[in-house]
Amino acid sequence: MQQEYHPAEIETAVQKQWHEQKTFRAVEDPNKEKYYCLAMFPYPSGQLHMGHVRNYTIGDVISRYQRMQGKNVLQPMGWDAFGLPAENAAIKNKVPPASWTYDNIDYMRDQLKRLGLGYDWERELATCTPEYYRWEQWLFTRLFEKGLVYKKTAAVNWCPVDNTVLANEQVVDGCCWRCDTPVEKREIPQWFMKITDYAEQLLDDLDQLDGWPEQVKTMQANWIGRSEGLKIKFGIVDNDQTLDVYTTRPDTLMGVSYVAVAAQHPLSIKAAESNPELQDFIEECRKMETSEAAMETADKKGVATGLMAIHPVTGEQVPVWAANFVLMGYGTGAVMSVPAHDQRDYEFAQQYNLPINQVIEPIDDSESDLSKAAFTSKGRLINSQQFDGLTFADSFDAIADFLVEQEKGEKQVNYRLRDWGVSRQRYWGTPIPIINCPDCGAVAVPSEDLPVRLPEDVIVDGSGSPIKSMPEFYQCACPKCGADAERETDTFDTFFESSWYYARFTCPDNEDVMLDERANYWLSVDQYIGGIEHAVLHLLYARFFHKLMRDEGLVSGDEPFKNLLTQGMVLKDGTKMSKSKGNTVDPQALIDKYGADTARLFTMFAAPPDQSLEWSDKAVEGSYRFLNRLWRAVHEHIEQGKVTKLDVDSLSDDLKNIRRHIYQTLTKVSDDIGRRHTFNTAIAAVMELMNTLNKFNDNSDQARAVMQEALEKAVLMLSPITPHICHQLWRDLGHDEAIVDMAWPEVDESALVQDKVDLMVQVNGKLRSKVSVAADADKESIEAAALADDNVKRFIDGKEIRKVIVVPGRLINIVVAG
RNA sequence: GCCGGAGUGGCGGAACUGGUAGACGCGCUGGAUUCAAAAUCCAGUUACUUCGGUAGUGGGGGUUCGAUUCCCCCCUCCGGUACCA
Numbered sequence: 009m010q011q012e013y014h015p016a017e018i019e020t021a022v023q024k025q026w027h028e029q030k031t032f033r034a035v036e037d038p039n040k041e042k043y044y045c046l047a048m049f050p051y052p053s054g055q056l057h058m059g060h061v062r063n064y065t066i067g068d069v070i071s072r073y074q075r076m077q078g079k080n081v082l083q084p085m086g087w088d089a090f091g092l093p094a095e096n097a098a099i100k101n102k103v104p105p106a107s108w109t110y111d112n113i114d115y116m117r118d119q120l121k122r123l124g125l126g127y128d129w130e131r132e133l134a135t136c137t138p139e140y141y142r143w144e145q146w147l148f149t150r151l152f153e154k155g156l157v158y159k160k161t162a163a164v165n166w167c168p169v170d171n172t173v174l175a176n177e178q179v180v181d182g183c184c185w186r187c188d189t190p191v192e193k194r195e196i197p198q199w200f201m202k203i204t205d206y207a208e209q210l211l212d213d214l215d216q217l218d219g220w221p222e223q224v225k226t227m228q229a230n231w232i233g234r235s236e237g238l239k240i241k242f243g244i245v246d247n248d249q250t251l252d253v254y255t256t257r258p259d260t261l262m263g264v265s266y267v268a269v270a271a272q273h274p275l276s277i278k279a280a281e282s283n284p285e286l287q288d289f290i291e292e293c294r295k296m297e298t299s300e301a302a303m304e305t306a307d308k309k310g311v312a313t314g315l316m317a318i319h320p321v322t323g324e325q326v327p328v329w330a331a332n333f334v335l336m337g338y339g340t341g342a343v344m345s346v347p348a349h350d351q352r353d354y355e356f357a358q359q360y361n362l363p364i365n366q367v368i369e370p371i372d373d374s375e376s377d378l379s380k381a382a383f384t385s386k387g388r389l390i391n392s393q394q395f396d397g398l399t400f401a402d403s404f405d406a407i408a409d410f411l412v413e414q415e416k417g418e419k420q421v422n423y424r425l426r427d428w429g430v431s432r433q434r435y436w437g438t439p440i441p442i443i444n445c446p447d448c449g450a451v452a453v454p455s456e457d458l459p460v461r462l463p464e465d466v467i468v469d470g471s472g473s474p475i476k477s478m479p480e481f482y483q484c485a486c487p488k489c490g491a492d493a494e495r496e497t498d499t500f501d502t503f504f505e506s507s508w509y510y511a512r513f514t515c516p517d518n519e520d521v522m523l524d525e526r527a528n529y530w531l532s533v534d535q536y537i538g539g540i541e542h543a544v545l546h547l548l549y550a551r552f553f554h555k556l557m558r559d560e561g562l563v564s565g566d567e568p569f570k571n572l573l574t575q576g577m578v579l580k581d582g583t584k585m586s587k588s589k590g591n592t593v594d595p596q597a598l599i600d601k602y603g604a605d606t607a608r609l610f611t612m613f614a615a616p617p618d619q620s621l622e623w624s625d626k627a628v629e630g631s632y633r634f635l636n637r638l639w640r641a642v643h644e645h646i647e648q649g650k651v652t653k654l655d656v657d658s659l660s661d662d663l664k665n666i667r668r669h670i671y672q673t674l675t676k677v678s679d680d681i682g683r684r685h686t687f688n689t690a691i692a693a694v695m696e697l698m699n700t701l702n703k704f705n706d707n708s709d710q711a712r713a714v715m716q717e718a719l720e721k722a723v724l725m726l727s728p729i730t731p732h733i734c735h736q737l738w739r740d741l742g743h744d745e746a747i748v749d750m751a752w753p754e755v756d757e758s759a760l761v762q763d764k765v766d767l768m769v770q771v772n773g774k775l776r777s778k779v780s781v782a783a784d785a786d787k788e789s790i791e792a793a794a795l796a797d798d799n800v801k802r803f804i805d806g807k808e809i810r811k812v813i814v815v816p817g818r819l820i821n822i823v824v825a826g
Numbered sequence: 827g828c829c830g831g832a833g834u835g836g837c838g839g840a841a842c843u844g845g846u847a848g849a850c851g852c853g854c855u856g857g858a859u860u861c862a863a864a865a866u867c868c869a870g871u872u873a874c875u876u877c878g879g880u881a882g883u884g885g886g887g888g889u890u891c892g893a894u895u896c897c898c899c900c901c902u903c904c905g906g907u908a909c910c911a
């Protein structure tokens with residue numbers, strides 16, 4: 009055994025052995041309990057960052073631990089390879105996105121291998137290959153036939169100078185990030201997936217996800233946003249059109265003082281023909297940012313359209329306003345406004361001098377002052393004619409019944425969730441497999457013609473997608489009638505690819521079908537690990553896809569991810585690492601200097617996985633020092649020669665205490681890794697054990713036998729976290745079998761038995777002393793021991809004891825008067 | 827704006843079910859070793875203190891014998907907000 013710890017040598021040799029022996033190849037075996045562990049695959053941006061190191065180390069620790077538990081583990085890795093950065097790099101460096109992406113993948117694959125992550129590399133996939141994306145094209149055409157996709161116009165950010173569509177992140181303060189031109193909205197036809205058809209299931213099935221963090225389920229439930237309300241029809245004066253609104257507060261219907269519609273609403277556009285002020289307003293709204301955050305924080309503005317709506321109950325006329333806070337693409341594009349009982353309507357009404365009609369009063373007859381703010385609580389109806397005196401629930405039914413009878417409304421369940429717009433006007437993505445025929449309309453590309461391949465040898469210059477000016481790509485014949493037709497040149501949202509990769513990993517080599525029977529062996533994913541930033545969108549889309557694939561007969565379960573671990577961000581100086589801030593840490597430098605085990609140990613030790621992790625060069629050195637101490641401890645032990653057999657019955661109290669510490673540590677570490685995923689506390693516990701061993705100075709035969717036992721357990725416990733050094737130390741401790749194939753150690757319960765325990769003694773909740781009592785002492789004797797303690801006496805002397813609380817195994821609290 | 831989190835020594839964090847606040851690591855201080863330094867090892871390290879104690883987990887209130895933990899209000903920071911992934 010080498011005297012010094014040389015991580016580079018050890019790590020290279022161990023990784024070579026894993027590679028040659030195909031250690032991490034996953035083979036379906038119905039007789040073994042499977043465990044599918046998946047970390048969110050990376051976008052191949054060029055090099056690994058610390059967030060990747062953290063994400064993939066967490067996955068690897070869990071995978072290796074489960075392997076030691078005897079599970080048949082699948083841990084795959086691949087590349088989320090389509091996306092905007094490749095196009096940006098292409099513009100900057102004049103390199104086609106494809107070659108840039110493939111080069112990045114090659115480099116990052118080596119980096120992952122150097123970290124010693126136990127992946128089955130035979131299952132590697134990249135989403136930008138036709139072998140992968142052909143199957144999502146195929147699924148899309150199936151959904152097209154089923155009517156689950158449709159086309160409608162929707163707004164995009166448009167830069168009139170660059171003549172291109174901008175992503176939300178490319179809009180900075182309402183202007184184009186590259187040329188600073190004010191961004192405009194443009195309505196263009198786009199493809200949508202009917203995720204709203206699955207809204208109810210996506211909400212209800214959250215209950216199945218016991219292994220998901222509550223906060224993520226809450227965020228998804230809020231995002232889906234199920235509500236029960238009324239759809240109400242308003243007539244328009246001198247107009248045969250009607251206006252539908254949806255409200256969750258039909259009890260306030262009699263307080264409606266105006267109706268607000270989106271600027272883009274057909275009624276508003278029609279009215280603008282003879283209204284220059286409204287025209288200007290519509291134009292102004294066209295320049296607003298499309299993001300929800302921008303819409304909600306913008307000043308609320310509106311213009312009267314001049315149209316009057318007819319109240320469905322009273323028949324009274326209320327004005328129709330065009331307002332910038334009403335979205336055309338959401339709901340009916342119109343809302344009824346009740347200033348007295350909705351804060352936003354209240355502020356709008358004050359700004360434009362619209363009437364504020366109170367129709368709800370507090371149920372407890374307390375004051376409701378409408379001069380300062382709206383009264384938004386539910387209460388009792390007033391000023392509401394035949395509905396006066398009703399509660400919220402009663403008025404809901406009464407008003408619904410009334411409107412149904414009049415054919416002016418009905419009860420409706422509504423969802424905040426909107427259908428998923430999947431069209432992107434970008435090049436580097438999966439071509440949407442649709443052909444537009446002048447006669448037949450939109451026609452799905454027949455499955456025998458799939459995949460629709462994206463041309464890779466192109467020049468991207470920032471003036472729009474190159475395939476939009478490539479007749480050789482878009483010119484084609486209609487599959488139905490044979491007439492000249494054109495392909496879609498839009499591509500899919502990249503969330504499309506990441507919505508089903510977890511399933512394709514089970515059978516990535518199948519060239520004939522999207523998924524085969526192996527999917528049902530491995531799925532669902534037993535542990536999914538990724539950033540909290542994906543809590544809503546990615547995870548919701550993947551859940552949606554799973555249900556689509558289930559309904560297509562491709563998979564059997566309802567949900568893709570059984571357990572979810574959301575990791576926090578890696579920070580430096582308290583903020584997110586980013587190139588623009590110049591505070592990035594290159595993991596490669598870390599690995600080169602200290603080795604993969606130190607990088608892994610540091611990222612697991614610095615914080616629990618779901619919290620943000622603060623980077624520290626000094627703490628990395630500390631991790632490296634610990635591995636050196638571990639190495640030295642094993643080395644010094646081995647140097648003393650052969651170890652005799654352990655004789656548990658002959659041990660001194662000191663040695664019994666050491667053995668108890670070993671198995672207390674093992675109990676804690678098993679729970680920390682297996683259940684809690686708090687790797688930081690697991691590592692701390694092993695460090696504590698090592699500190700104890702270090703202080704222990706006994707060269708007797710039995711002491712050395714206990715030391716051998718301690719070091720073996722410590723190495724086994726650390727092996728999922730720092731597998732390379734543990735591989736070597738395990739060998740050095742005299743074992744022929746590779747540690748990666750060892751079982752997780754079992755706890756020797758007899759070593760844990762204790763005859764005395766220390767209990768804390770409090771007086772009035774303040775710690776005053778501690779007493780040592782027999783482990784099986786009864787309440788009375790514990791109480792007596794506490795009251796007899798000298799320091800306790802000082803605090804209770806001459807005072808009346810009101811009560812004594814004894815918490816077994818923990819503490820005694822003596823409550824005294826005064 | 828809305829939804830979801832987080833806030834504990836000089837720093838990262840621990841305290842899992844309401845029961846010893848600060849485990850473990852970093853840093854710092856002192857010591858050993860060294861010609862010297864690095865490395866390593868040992869000891870100490872929340873603040874205040876009359877050395878008895880007292881205060882203390884973002885701020886303010888509450889429940890409890892007992893609150894970092896539960897409840898209410900507020901502040902700050904972070905994530906998401908539907909075309910970044």
